[in-house]
Amino acid sequence: MKSSTLTRRVMMVAAAAAFSFATPVLAGGHQVLDSIHFLVPGGAGGGWDGTARGTGEALTASGLIGSASYENMSGGGGGKAIGYMIENANSQHDTLMVNSTPIVIRSLTGVFPYNFSDLTLVAGTIGDYATIVVGKDSPINSMDDLLATYRENPGSTAIGGGSVPGGMDHLVAAMIMKAAGEDPNEVKYIAYDAGGKAMAALLSGEIVALSTGFSEAIDLANAGEVKIIGVTADERISTYDSAQTMKEQGIDMTFVNWRGFFAVPGLPEDKLAMYQDAITKMYDTPEWEEVRARNGWVNIHNSGDDFRVFLEEQEQIIGDLMRELGFL
Amino acid sequence: MLDGILTGLSTAFSVTNILMVIGGCLIGTFIGMLPGLGPMSIIAIMIPVAISIGDPSTALILLAGVYYGAVFGGSTSSILINAPGVASTVATSFDGYPMTRAGKAGKALTVAAIASFCGGTIGAILLMIFAPALASVALLFHSAEYFALMVVGLSAIAAFAGSGQVGKALLMTLLGLIMATVGEGALFNAPRFTMGISDLQSGFGFITLAMAMFALPEALYLILDPNRSKTEGASGEIKDLRITKNEAKRIAPVIGRQSIQGFLIGVLPGAGATIASFLGYAVERNIASKEEQAEFGKGSVKGLAAPEAANNAACTGSFVPLLTLGIPGSGTTAILLGALIALNVSPGPRLMVDQPEIFWAVIISMYLGNVILLILNLPLIPYIAKILTVPRTFLIPFILFFTLMGAYIGQNNSTELLILVGFGICATILRFADYPLAPLLIGFILGSMLEDNFTRSMDLYGGLDFILQRPMTMGLLVIAASLVVLPSYRARRARLRQQGVADGD
Numbered sequence: 001m002k003s004s005t006l007t008r009r010v011m012m013v014a015a016a017a018a019f020s021f022a023t024p025v026l027a028g029g030h031q032v033l034d035s036i037h038f039l040v041p042g043g044a045g046g047g048w049d050g051t052a053r054g055t056g057e058a059l060t061a062s063g064l065i066g067s068a069s070y071e072n073m074s075g076g077g078g079g080k081a082i083g084y085m086i087e088n089a090n091s092q093h094d095t096l097m098v099n100s101t102p103i104v105i106r107s108l109t110g111v112f113p114y115n116f117s118d119l120t121l122v123a124g125t126i127g128d129y130a131t132i133v134v135g136k137d138s139p140i141n142s143m144d145d146l147l148a149t150y151r152e153n154p155g156s157t158a159i160g161g162g163s164v165p166g167g168m169d170h171l172v173a174a175m176i177m178k179a180a181g182e183d184p185n186e187v188k189y190i191a192y193d194a195g196g197k198a199m200a201a202l203l204s205g206e207i208v209a210l211s212t213g214f215s216e217a218i219d220l221a222n223a224g225e226v227k228i229i230g231v232t233a234d235e236r237i238s239t240y241d242s243a244q245t246m247k248e249q250g251i252d253m254t255f256v257n258w259r260g261f262f263a264v265p266g267l268p269e270d271k272l273a274m275y276q277d278a279i280t281k282m283y284d285t286p287e288w289e290e291v292r293a294r295n296g297w298v299n300i301h302n303s304g305d306d307f308r309v310f311l312e313e314q315e316q317i318i319g320d321l322m323r324e325l326g327f328l
Numbered sequence: 329m330l331d332g333i334l335t336g337l338s339t340a341f342s343v344t345n346i347l348m349v350i351g352g353c354l355i356g357t358f359i360g361m362l363p364g365l366g367p368m369s370i371i372a373i374m375i376p377v378a379i380s381i382g383d384p385s386t387a388l389i390l391l392a393g394v395y396y397g398a399v400f401g402g403s404t405s406s407i408l409i410n411a412p413g414v415a416s417t418v419a420t421s422f423d424g425y426p427m428t429r430a431g432k433a434g435k436a437l438t439v440a441a442i443a444s445f446c447g448g449t450i451g452a453i454l455l456m457i458f459a460p461a462l463a464s465v466a467l468l469f470h471s472a473e474y475f476a477l478m479v480v481g482l483s484a485i486a487a488f489a490g491s492g493q494v495g496k497a498l499l500m501t502l503l504g505l506i507m508a509t510v511g512e513g514a515l516f517n518a519p520r521f522t523m524g525i526s527d528l529q530s531g532f533g534f535i536t537l538a539m540a541m542f543a544l545p546e547a548l549y550l551i552l553d554p555n556r557s558k559t560e561g562a563s564g565e566i567k568d569l570r571i572t573k574n575e576a577k578r579i580a581p582v583i584g585r586q587s588i589q590g591f592l593i594g595v596l597p598g599a600g601a602t603i604a605s606f607l608g609y610a611v612e613r614n615i616a617s618k619e620e621q622a623e624f625g626k627g628s629v630k631g632l633a634a635p636e637a638a639n640n641a642a643c644t645g646s647f648v649p650l651l652t653l654g655i656p657g658s659g660t661t662a663i664l665l666g667a668l669i670a671l672n673v674s675p676g677p678r679l680m681v682d683q684p685e686i687f688w689a690v691i692i693s694m695y696l697g698n699v700i701l702l703i704l705n706l707p708l709i710p711y712i713a714k715i716l717t718v719p720r721t722f723l724i725p726f727i728l729f730f731t732l733m734g735a736y737i738g739q740n741n742s743t744e745l746l747i748l749v750g751f752g753i754c755a756t757i758l759r760f761a762d763y764p765l766a767p768l769l770i771g772f773i774l775g776s777m778l779e780d781n782f783t784r785s786m787d788l789y790g791g792l793d794f795i796l797q798r799p800m801t802m803g804l805l806v807i808a809a810s811l812v813v814l815p816s817y818r819a820r821r822a823r824l825r826q827q828g829v830a831d832g833d
Contacts (some may be wrong), residue, residue, distance in 0.1 A: 073531070077529045077530060082525055102429040111518075111529075158787075158788055190788060192784075196597060196662055196665075197597060200467070201470070203467055203655070204469065206470045223654050224678065225654060225676055254615060
């Protein structure tokens with residue numbers, strides 16, 4: 001996913017991030033840390049930026065930390081910031097870098113000279129499930145229908161998405177088809193450079209189905225424009241519980257597009273514990289709930305070792321799939 | 329519908345909302361004049377203010393005001409210092425800046441203001457009447473048609489290929505297309521032509537390149553040639569601010585045609601104001617009479633009015649997919665969509681039914697915004713044009729400062745400055761060698777859209793079949809071919825006729 005591309009989901013976060021400046025900073029009695037410096041590997045207004053500023057806002061407003069500062073360091077699709085963290089490991093103990101699923105994908109493809117395990121893993125904090133949607137007038141109503149259409153004529157059953165071939169939306173579509181017993185290499189994936197354009201292509205009938213983020217799909221499903229035919233979550237999601245999961249439909253797969261925080265390599269244990277403590281406590285604060293609800297984020301908390309297990313598992317699954325698809 | 333319009337009227341004409349439109353237009357105009365801050369960044373800056381207002385109609389009216397103001401203000405830097413801050417005002421500088429050089433800055437700004445006003449107003453009327461119907465038309469366009477549309481857009485370079493420069497213009501277009509391939513494309517998961525430099529991973533920035541091609545060489549020219557600024561520095565007088573009756577007669581049909589054409593192009597998600605402005609320029613040049621055609625690129629009022637009317641109408645048009653389908657057709661409308669959702673408004677086919685007051689208030693605010701922009705800006709033009717009477721010792725650093733700031737401000741990446749200066753020097757050398765730089769920028773802007781849509785169509789149809797299978801694609805490609813071939817055919821025939829006369833002597 002190109003970080004400068006203004007997709008719908010990115011902009012929702014941006015809108016929320018921008019008005020977080022206005023929130024007054026309240027000092028509290030249960031402060032865990034003096035300050036956190038958030039390093040954002042992309043420009044202002046992107047998805048990473050929104051996550052960092054939203055988290056910083058909740059942490060300061062709830063008094064868990066004294067103050068938060070932010071720095072945007074774009075370049076190399078996020079690689080520049082990772083390099084900076086590693087090269088300045090001794091002087092940047094107060095810095096947390098935000099990142100998300102693409103760090104796994106990009107490390108695998110070798111776009112980044114580094115891997116997530118070169119950094120100190122602090123916590124995965126939020127996420128979004130993936131989903132397959134079809135247009136409101138489509139005869140397809142479930143994954144079974146889509147698979148039947150696909151089996152009849154794989155060549156003209158194009159599935160679109162807002163990421164490059166080999167990017168997240170493509171990998172999710174391939175993962176689903178593979179779990180349904182199809183050859184992921186045969187899936188005709190059409191890439192669009194932004195979520196909005198992919199959605200327009202779905203409504204115009206250029207593509208049969210669209211692989212996209214769940215939070216992005218909800219708004220259009222509520223507006224009656226699309227039907228959500230499968231979600232990559234374990235269980236149905238309360239905010240739109242008429243959408244069936246993949247598992248319910250006999251497709252054994254789940255996928256979470258996570259966002260989380262990383263610190264410099266070799267961070268002292270006590271400092272790491274303080275970061276994790278602050279983030280853990282944040283989930284129970286009304287301030288966080290407000291930020292989360294405003295952005296439509298899903299709490300998916302993975303701290304420390306859980307985060308490592310989660311990432312290694314994701315790296316394994318994505319890596320295998322990318323090898324199968326010929327991207328590695 | 330009448331009910332809705334009345335509700336919209338009463339919403340838009342409250343004192344608060346009128347103040348919001350005025351405030352939004354002012355903020356938009358002034359920030360929009362700074363190269364580097366386009367409508368997208370300005371709206372992003374204003375969103376917190378809009379959200380804190382709370383009432384969705386008022387907030388949207390403010391943002392819409394900022395949007396029109398920014399589009400309007402953006403043309404000012406194109407015209408005055410040849411520094412187009414956003415892609416949609418590149419075509420404005422083709423004839424706007426030559427007018428400034430000829431000492432007609434005031435007139436250029438007036439023409440731009442009036443063309444913008446008409447484009448925006450006609451666009452708003454079309455939006456009001458045809459929005460629901462057009463939403464379905466927009467969906468007739470597939471990637472194949474977008475590809476063909478970009479080819480038509482590229483044919484705008486024919487406008488710069490006059491007087492034996494065909495080869496040079498083509499060469500520069502190719503260079504622009506090649507530069508567009510640098511970085512990670514939207515459809516390839518590997519970086520291309522980055523030479524291992526991580527700062528090139530996301531490709532060259534539009535603003536960096538626009539400043540390097542247009543504004544920086546201009547500033548260098550001013551330094552190298554002291555006479556260049558003297559001549560028109562003094563005659564930057566605002567005396568001929570007024571448009572003559574003859575000029576008005578010439579630009580009226582241009583504005584009319586381009587408002588409609590621009591609006592229709594703006595409706596397509598994924599085409600937008602930039603394509604509209606290039607196409608407007610190309611079409612008007614092609615249908616102009618021979619004497620008028622020679623003026624294009626040298627300060628033609630028609631060449632200035634066409635892209636200005638088209639890009640403003642297209643901005644209004646881009647509200648069609650946003651308000652009726654909930655699909656953002658451009659970066660700017662994507663930000664607006666984010667704001668709408670944060671305000672608990674879900675755009676889509678039900679917006680007109682569920683919250684008609686919001687839908688109509690936005691449309692009414694468009695009229696209001698355009699009228700207010702015109703009223704605010706016409707009296708200000710003499711003062712804005714005065715910038716040029718600043719002595720060159722101050723003017724040149726001023727241009728350099730805004731050029732460098734424009735490139736830096738978006739990404740906070742100092743490498744952009746090195747790229748800017750490097751390309752700026754190359755561009756200056758190319759200018760000395762009499763190579764037109766506009767085709768390079770057009771190639772660069774259209775290149776990635778051209779490639780993406782072409783690749784998608786190839787994927788979908790398993791080859792080039794889409795050209796034959798989709799009649800609309802074929803039709804657009806034929807139009808593109810005739811836009812390129814016709815002018816040179818006409819020129820050739822004219823040349824032959826002249827030779828014939830010579831032979832007969």
